[in-house]
Amino acid sequence: MKSVALAVLQLLALAIPPIAVLIKMLRNSDDLPWSHRKWSFGMAILSIVLFISAGIAVLVYLSTEYALNPLLQLALAFTVLGLVPFALFAGVLYKEHRMTFGP
Template sequence: MSKAVALSVLQLLALAIPPIAVLIKMLRQSENLSWRYRKWSFGLALSSITLFLASGVAVLAYLSMSFPLSPLLKIALMFSLLGLVPFALFTGVLYKEHKLTFGP
C-alpha cells in the first residue's frame, strides 16, 4: 500500500509541473496586473516548485530505504528530480526579467 502511495505521489508531481509552466507563461503575457500581484504570482509558482522538489526527495528517500531498487532506477528517479531544479531557476530568471519590465 505505501509503495502505491509513493508512486502515486511521483505521478502527481509529473502531472503538476506542466500546468505551473503554463501559468507562468500566462503571467508573463498578462498586461493588466499590477506589480504587486505579479510578484505574488511568481512567489507562489516558485514555492510550488520548491514544495514539489521537497516532496519528490521525500518519496525517493522512502522508496530507496524501503524497497530494493536497482542502481539504474535510482539514477532515473534522481534525474527526474534534478530536472525540476533548472525549471525553478528559470522561473527565478523570469521573475528578474519581469521585474525589470513591470516592477517599480
C-alpha cells in the first residue's frame, strides 16, 4: 500500500504541469465562446482541487500507517500546500479572463 500511496504522489507531480499548459493555451485561444472558456477554467480549477484532496488523503494515510520522520511529513505537507497557490492563481486568471472575454 505504501508504494501505491507514493505512486499517487508521483502522479500528482506529473499531472500539474499539463494543467498549467492547458490554462496557458486556453488564455491564448481567441476563437472559443465565453461559455466554453468558463467551463474549461472550471474544470482546470476542479482538477487542481481534486489533486490537492488526493494529496491530503495520501498524506493522512502515510502519517497514520507509517512512522514517518517529522521532517518528511513536513516536506510532504509543503508539497501538497504548494498546489494551493496554483489553484488560487488559476482563479485569478479566470477572473481576469472573464473581464476580457466574459459577458
